Every structure is written in C-alpha cells, then in structure tokens.
Amino acid sequence: MKFQGSDQYVATADLMLAVNAAATLQRPLLIKGEPGTGKTMLAEEVATALGRPLLQWHIKSTTKAQQGLYEYDAVSRLRDSQLAGIEGSERVRNIENYIVKGVLWQAFEADEPVVLLIDEIDKADIEFPNDLLREIDRMEFYVYETRQLIKAKHRPLVFITSNNEKELPDAFLRRCFFHYIKFPDAETMQQIVNVHFPTLKKDLLAAALKNFYDVRNLPGLKKKPSTSELIDWLKLLLAEDVPVDALQSKDEKVSIPPLVGALLKNEQDLTLFEKLVFMQRNNR
Numbered sequence: 001m002k003f004q005g006s007d008q009y010v011a012t013a014d015l016m017l018a019v020n021a022a023a024t025l026q027r028p029l030l031i032k033g034e035p036g037t038g039k040t041m042l043a044e045e046v047a048t049a050l051g052r053p054l055l056q057w058h059i060k061s062t063t064k065a066q067q068g069l070y071e072y073d074a075v076s077r078l079r080d081s082q083l084a085g086i087e088g089s090e091r092v093r094n095i096e097n098y099i100v101k102g103v104l105w106q107a108f109e110a111d112e113p114v115v116l117l118i119d120e121i122d123k124a125d126i127e128f129p130n131d132l133l134r135e136i137d138r139m140e141f142y143v144y145e146t147r148q149l150i151k152a153k154h155r156p157l158v159f160i161t162s163n164n165e166k167e168l169p170d171a172f173l174r175r176c177f178f179h180y181i182k183f184p185d186a187e188t189m190q191q192i193v194n195v196h197f198p199t200l201k202k203d204l205l206a207a208a209l210k211n212f213y214d215v216r217n218l219p220g221l222k223k224k225p226s227t228s229e230l231i232d233w234l235k236l237l238l239a240e241d242v243p244v245d246a247l248q249s250k251d252e253k254v255s256i257p258p259l260v261g262a263l264l265k266n267e268q269d270l271t272l273f274e275k276l277v278f279m280q281r282n283n284r
Ligand SMILES: Nc1ncnc2c1ncn2[C@@H]1O[C@H](COP(=O)(O)OP(=O)(O)OP(=O)(O)O)[C@@H](O)[C@H]1O
Pocket: 008, 009, 010, 011, 033, 034, 035, 036, 037, 038, 039, 040, 041, 042, 161, 163, 192, 195, 227, 228, 231
C-alpha cells in the first residue's frame, strides 16, 4: 500500500514519503502548512487512491473530544419517557438507544480500514488534543453508560491538519508523524495548475504565474495568496477571456493584475501593492 499522488492532486516526493511513513508507523500524520496548500484535500485523495472510505471530523472552537467518541442524548430520552406508552417504555429503559456514535466510534467499528480526517485540530481548545491521546494511541475507549470497551477492528489511517493557530502539546506530538507542506515552488505550481486546467495556454500560464509570484513575494503582505486563490483567479481569467497582454506590461515592470480581488484580500495589501507599482513607474 503506497500513496503516489493522483491525477487530481500533485504530491511532492517528500509528501508521499510522509504519508507512507505514517502508514508504516501506524501513527497519525500531522500536516501543517499555509491555508490552501492542500492539507484537507490530501486526506480525500489518499482515501480515493487507496479505495478506502473517508470519515471526516471538522473541528470548531466548541468541539469537544468526547463528541468524536459518543454523546448521550439525555433530552430525547426524557422526551420519550414523557410521551411513551407502555410499549415505548421498553425503549426508554435501554440507555443504548440514546448513545449517539461519534466519528471515531464509526471509524473503529468499520468493517474495513478507513481513512480518518481530523481537520483543523488547532481550532479546538487546548485540552482537545490531550483528551484524545489514548484513543489515538491504543485505538480504544470506554463507554461508561453501557460499560462497553470499544476497540478498533482495523487501525484507521489518521490525518490531522493544523493551521498553527495554537501550539499542540508535546505528548500529542510524540504520537504523530509530522509533515509541513511547503508552499509549492514554481515547477510544482505548474503541475498543480495543470491538473486543474489541462488545456490552459502556455503563454497565459507563464504570464499569470509571474503576476502571482510578483504579488506573493511582495514583502510585508498581511495575507499571501495561496494555491487555491491562484486556481480561483485562473478560473476567472478564463471565464472573462482575459487576453495575455492584460497580464504583461511592455516594460517588464510589475503591474496590477486584472481581477486582483481573487489574490489580495484586504485593503492594506492592495495599497501596498499599488504603491510598489507606482514607485516602479516613476523611477524608470
Ligand atoms: N497539491 C495540490 N494539487 C492539486 N490541487 C491543489 C493542491 N494543493 C492545493 N490545491 C487546490 O487548493 C484547494 C484548497 O486545498 P485544501 O482545501 O486542501 O487546503 P487546506 O490546506 O486544507 O486549506 P485550509 O488550511 O484553509 O483548510 C484545493 O481544492 C485544490 O483545488
């Protein structure tokens, strides 16, 4: 079982190595990287490539670790107990009917090995990763209400993504294999664009990439445009039928690209870029 990338997703050699290392170690792969560098998509692509089901758990600031295991639905039970006739009370008495399985439980009881994505773990509070140590390590947990031990039938292949908004605890890091997705270099970026727009003309692509890296390399940007923003922008350029000339200035100087709102997302960055263009114009 080796992941080689796919025709939707460009995986660099070190990324493939990381995926396969995590699979060999049977440890979660912790993936960091700028927004839009394909962290979430990686798990989806690995699942497709290996032909395994994908279970996703998207973490929010309010998510608790327990929700991934199971929740006890006391409200429904109370309501049922008030509404139920004699025949319904049988159901109410059995607490199992009110245990709602979380994503981890579903992954553990699946009949085939699954890919499990815990997306954006850094959004949760600081206790969250610590609360999952045993589950991730031993792949088991205890349901107190029913006195059951739930053990994984097959160890899922776990992907955990983070945007680095919070530090993760050392004990948690110890249990993971780590990979940082570097921002793609120009060559990799060309391959990525290629899988999205296979028929894009070479000169348009070259001009667009130059514009993109000009914007991205501007020192002092608050929010650098990412891979996914480049792809959005190219989509717009194609939809609007923007000619190559509009992306190139005759004197090889930086100019404001059309539809720049796809790349720059706040007014400070836009002003900064306009200033640069203005200065270049004036000292020729
Ligand atoms: N290596 C790649 N190959 C192909 N497409 C890519 C690649 N990297 C990024 N993309 C494009 O960028 C989009 C965003 O990727 P994704 O949602 O996985 O980013 P992310 O790293 O999870 O971002 P965030 O941190 O904001 O959640 C994808 O839908 C895809 O179109």
